[in-house]
Amino acid sequence: MNIIGYTESAQGTPFETVTAAGRAMQYPKATTEEIDKAVALAKSAFSSFRFATGIQKAAFLRAIAEEIESLGDELVKTVMAESGLPEGRVTGERGRTCSQLRLFASLVEEGSWVEAVIDHGDPGRQPVPRPDVRRMLVPLGPVVVFTASNFPLAFSTAGGDTASALAAGCPVIVKGHESHPATNELVARAIQRAAKRTDMPEGVFSSLNGDYETGKALVEHPDVAAVAFTGSHRGGKALFDLANRRPKPIPVFAEMGSINPIIIMPRYIRDKSAQLAAQLVGSVTLGAGQFCTNPGLILLPEAKAEDFIHAMKQALSEAAPQCMLNEKIFDAYLGAMRQLLGAGAVEEVFAPSENSSAAVRPTVAKTSAAAFVKNPMLHAEVFGPFTLLVTWRSEEELEALLKSLEGQLTATLFAEGEELLSxxxxxxxxxxxxxxxxxxxxxxxxxxxxxMQHGGPWPATTDSRFTSVGTGAIRRFARPLAFQNFPDELLPDELKEGNPLGIRRMVG
Amino acid sequence: MNIIGYTESAQGTPFETVTAAGRAMQYPKATTEEIDKAVALAKSAFSSFRFATGIQKAAFLRAIAEEIESLGDELVKTVMAESGLPEGRVTGERGRTCSQLRLFASLVEEGSWVEAVIDHGDPGRQPVPRPDVRRMLVPLGPVVVFTASNFPLAFSTAGGDTASALAAGCPVIVKGHESHPATNELVARAIQRAAKRTDMPEGVFSSLNGDYETGKALVEHPDVAAVAFTGSHRGGKALFDLANRRPKPIPVFAEMGSINPIIIMPRYIRDKSAQLAAQLVGSVTLGAGQFCTNPGLILLPEAKAEDFIHAMKQALSEAAPQCMLNEKIFDAYLGAMRQLLGAGAVEEVFAPSENSSAAVRPTVAKTSAAAFVKNPMLHAEVFGPFTLLVTWRSEEELEALLKSLEGQLTATLFAEGEELLSxxxxxxxxxxxxxxxxxxxxxxxxxxxxxMQHGGPWPATTDSRFTSVGTGAIRRFARPLAFQNFPDELLPDELKEGNPLGIRRMVG
Incomplete structure (x- = not known):
């Protein structure tokens, strides 16, 4: 079902969903009318929701967390069935999702996030009076959230994007992911219940099912003000282009992945080879490697590579087989890996004898810094439990390698003591x-x-000036608005002279 | 001459400049080699300038202000000759330019602009330790600044865009404006001298002459990180599209104009007709109307329109003829006005018997709210001393009119007491x-x-989330960077535990 404001709707024909359980055609794709209705309701909700107080928004966000928690085992089992993720990960992710909602609740309840700035006027200034100018952040408008396959809870229907947009005062329209439609519906209904019981305007939240065309119609809708997306480079770039070609362009915050280089220095690897190998294998195989922060590139000094690889192989051989999110992602994983391994000058270090979507095992390959710098195909992300070891022979070679890389979400250095400080x-x-x-x-x-800053230079994200994780994420959905020479009664509480909300403000 | 780092260069062929004095072909257009050299120097300068301390950057910015001031009368006369602006305006604008530079100097010297946030770690947290995460703003990279014809000093070579980009730690490449090439060269040399005497790396500033092709090459250069522009919608939109189509898109901050609606309420206009008319005529004719904040649209209650228009005509007839920036802008002014007046249902209220680039007089036209809402041609900006009066009959009509408008830099309400509060x-x-x-x-x-917030929803600017005037302008040229589990010695001073710079920080 599509959740549209306070109603349900299923007018369209089914589209293909691809879950861990396989492919099916049971969810109706949102029709043009349903899309228009969801956006119209969001627009109408915005006219009052944008003035909701921090306390009102906090109550809504906390109610969402409570409604999600009260789904209990049904939610956990649904996520496990659709995503193939183990129970511990699912309950952990649910905890993170609810903590995120409560963190944003606290943020807006406290209220200082609006970055209030006050410059008092001076009527006696020569040659012209100095005006009284006050500024704060105000919400942008309806936000479309594309949910992520690899975080069915924490970066999906009630995930970080939804939580931060609602916290900012923006209604949200979720485009549910084909890989967890039942999870999406459960959580969307929980949000709908939370909205009702905290008296939010109808349309503050809707959730639509569909495919690329559904997403395109949402991004191109004139009443949509911003877009959040976590997924592939191809997907993110397509939405970015659509949004910029609108008659009135809108911001797209797309997090499009990364290979997250790890740099290991000689003394560190000499002293801690086994421990480090275990730590990195743990990170590479976590969640079957299906994280945007998965370390896909490990740069190690050639002279110390052998011992480390030996230790790594040991840890890799002990890694239990894992279930990938679905067969489509597994196929993409194999395809990307095959392309990288076939790019030349790459040697397999560790490869499973058998591999399947339901029981995937890690693969590790190796190349030299010189070969890596020369071949951009080796810089591609392989989404899954894979990492590429690159051996370097001098710090000049290492510097050249770093310069050859595109923008990343993270970069890591392993070094201690003198080796680190130098x-x-x-x-x-x-x-x-x-x-x-x-x-x-x-x-x-x-x-x-x-x-936290989760967002890096292109192509890691479309906009390195914003983060999609942490309280800073709210900044994506707001713009500054200045009030000049307003009488105190007409100023928002955040800017009133007496500071009735008691927030942190900058007074110039 | 082009000013490239610490050298001068004039390899290209002359291009057409259009100043108040007329058209000429005396300035050499930057060649591809000159463009590449300026960007390469900027890139190289960035590797050290991005680590310049607030004190070092402040010294540089203050030195620029001093060098500009020490140009004395030569600068004032050059600006007057090229722009046709009167002496008082030019010295006032010079004062504003130098104040802006010093304001940004104080901002970075104080240092809190980096928005430092600290979340302390907790090694004992279960199930996983909480990392120590610290975040601050860091500069983006080389910035291209397109200078504005209507602010030959305050929004040009050493204007607000240049000052804020340098303050952020970004080298600047100025694309000089065809309408004030000699002014640009004088100021560019002043910046060059300031850079030398405060030991800035070569390439921290360059200035290139040229046309649209020059600008295009700069925006498309892979080592340029951001663009600032103030000018026409056509120009800003073209740069925005170029920047988004790059293999690695970059932000373009374009301020593209506005008609700045003024809303007048019945009691206010009844009580203060003459005073208000004089005030608005003063604003409409200020700088021959050549401001992006020029009030191009005045919404007044029909029942009170006659008295007000009478008072306005009086004030208009007393307005002295003014010199426009140049003949090209005057021609564009006449063309835009002709188009608007020819759009139907528009009546001229006041029109000069004679009009020329050297002696322009204000024009005022009138239409009804109903006609205005129906015809988007009436919403177009007429850059010059022109305003359109629109009479409304009910508050519903006024609301409908506001809803029909596109994004604006400003919106103004005239009302007092009970009428305002209601x-x-x-x-x-x-x-x-x-x-x-x-x-x-x-x-x-x-x-x-x-x-201050100088930036509004599209099409007033390309990005309503940023301002181009005021200290907030620095935020355009920086991105957050997080440091996780860094030893204190390796953290930037802004994030060190002891807060050696004594800046405002948020500690989570």
């Missing part, structure tokens, strides 16, 4: 490359916090 | 329309301050 130059090169720099840790497990 | 709904409609709302004031005279 590599400021390397850290400086890494700065240009990524949105998050990590020392002696793995990029997977993105912490949801205030300081 | 119009919250109208102010809410105005919110969706613009980046800055004004009560009982004119939109011209944009205050350079922390709270």
């Amino acid at each position: 590599h400021g130059d390397l850290l400086n090169s890494m700065r240009e490359l990524a949105g998050r720099l990590i020392i002696n840790g793995v990029p997977t497990g993105v912490e949801v916090c205030h300081a | 119009h919250g709904d109208l102010l809410n409609s105005m919110r969706e329309l613009a980046g800055r709302l004004i009560i009982n004031g004119v939109p011209t005279g944009v205050e350079v301050c922390h709270a």
